[in-house]
Amino acid sequence: MKGKLFYLGLLVSFVISAAAHYLQWNHTVQFVISAIAVVFVAGFLGKATESVAHYAGERMGGFLNATFGNAAELIIAIFLVKDGLFDVVKASLTGSIIGNLLLVLGLSVFAGGLKYKEQSFNVKLASHNSSLMLLGVIALFIPAVFARGLTTKETSSMSMIVAILLVAAYLLWLLFSMVTHKNILSDEAIEHGEPAWSKKTSILFLILATAMVAFTSEWLVGTLEEVTHRFGLSELFVGAFLIAIIGNAAEHSAAVMMAMKNKMGAAVEIAIGSSLQIALFVAPVLVLVSFLMGGTPMNIVFSTYELAAIGVAVFITKSISQDGSTNWYEGLLLMIVYIILGVVFFLV
Template identity: 75%
Template sequence: MRAKLFYLGLIASFIASGALHYLHADSTLQFVVSCAAIIFVAGFLGKATESVAHYAGERLGGFLNATFGNAAELIIAIFLVRDGLFDMVKASLTGSIIGNLLLVLGLSVLAGGLKFKEQTFNVKLASHNASLMFLAIIALVIPAVFSRSFTIKETNMLSIFVAALLIIAYLLWLLFSMVTHKTELADQVVAGHAEEEHPAWSAKLSVFLLLLATVMTALVSEWLVGTVHEFSAQFGLSELFIGAFLIAIIGNAAEHSAAVFLALKNKMGAAVEIAVGSSLQIALFVAPVLVIASWMMGNPMDLVFTFYELAAITVAVLIAKSISQDGQSNWYEGVLLLVVYLILGIAFFLV
């Protein structure tokens, strides 16, 4: 009965959100209905991801969730880049990185820690993730520092080279973690703790529903983002706050729920892969792809982020590394991550 109500709500909210968008209804009403639709679609994506993870393993399942979740954001960002809204794009990228490291990981660790006293995941994977996060910081700091002495042409050239190197590094990381060192970075499951369940869907159906949920997420996210500017104007929200927090939270809603659901089932390895893996994918792949795509469009975007954005990303990486480096988590560590996220949120709001 509960499942039927969920799918009824999913279909109804999705149709209502689309109808309001194409009928150009009141922006506030569109925003509220689209938020409701995102919640249902996120739950649907979480179920599909969990089912795929059962067949493919937690790491691959988490990677697929992060990839499909970021695909929607990448599509939206490409349209923003095309229109030359570079500041909004960089703010939303910043929000996605800190949102996944602090909000998604924080909620997952808190929720899982309240149900299980202590949860574990692969410590070697956590160490490699930390190194990759520091690589992301270095790749963002260098262009920002050297741009003070460079011309616009030189800054764009440096950004393109850095973007290409980051994409290569990310692809090699996938080869390293999924192929050559797959066993060493395999999921850790504590006997007697994980809840073994048989998925309701077959492997092929799970993959199809994951693709369907991703398409629905992309559509609802686009409808929702289209109402953000008018909605924010009514409440006096700044562009930096909109890009770094509002759009980022909306765009990553699916990953939020999926990671929390997996943590509640003591599948912390998959939850960490979604949260941290998604941040790495944004920093090492999505942002570089946008730089190269903008260059191909003839309107190049550089990798020069503002001081506030760099500070926020650095703080998020430091606290996430400190908490995840031992391969164990508890509910209080989730609280710490969420506190840092709230501090940054207040700071961005005031800016």
């Protein structure tokens, strides 16, 4: 019954969102309907990803979960880059990183901790994740510090070089974690249960869900500027919290579900792995895409507020995850930090 209601909600929200866009309804109404549609589509994407993961295996399944779970953020960001809304793009990237580290991981640890007194995961994987998170912070911090003494052209060149290095680092991490050191970094077996669909149907639905995300994301982005001005919201808050929460819907459901099944290793991989992919792959790819689009390219220089938020999120996540065990109180701490950042960003 729940499944039927979900698919009914998916179909209805998508159709109404399309009608609102093409019939040019009120921008605020369009924003709300499109946001609801994105949540449903993200849920559909999560189900399709989980089903494909059953056939692909654990490590590849985790990679697919992170990749397609981030499809909403990536596609939304590409449309924002196309419209030249670079500040919103950077804010949404910031929101995705801190949202995954603080809200998704925090909620997962909290929910799992209420059911199980203590949950554990691979300590070596946690250590490598911490190092990669620090690399992400360094790669964003250094350009921001030195950009003040550079010309626009030099800043663009620096952004291109840093972006290429980060993409290379991420691809080599995939080689390291999935090939050369696969056994050392493996965690407990993830029980996927029975797949929702056959292999071919799962792949077809994964492609369909990604296409639906592309459409709903474009409709949502088209309303952002008007809604932001109408309600007096800053681009930082809209990008870092509203868009990030909507785009992280798939990760929320998947990570919390795994934690509730006492699969904290999987939940941590979904939350932290997703943040790493945003920082080391999605962000630099968007910089490279902006160069290919022509016009004024996007640089990789983030604001002081964004760097502070990412740095704080990485610091507390590293502190909590480095021992390879979690409890409900640690999850609560992560969520409190997220709420503090939300309040500050709203008031900025």
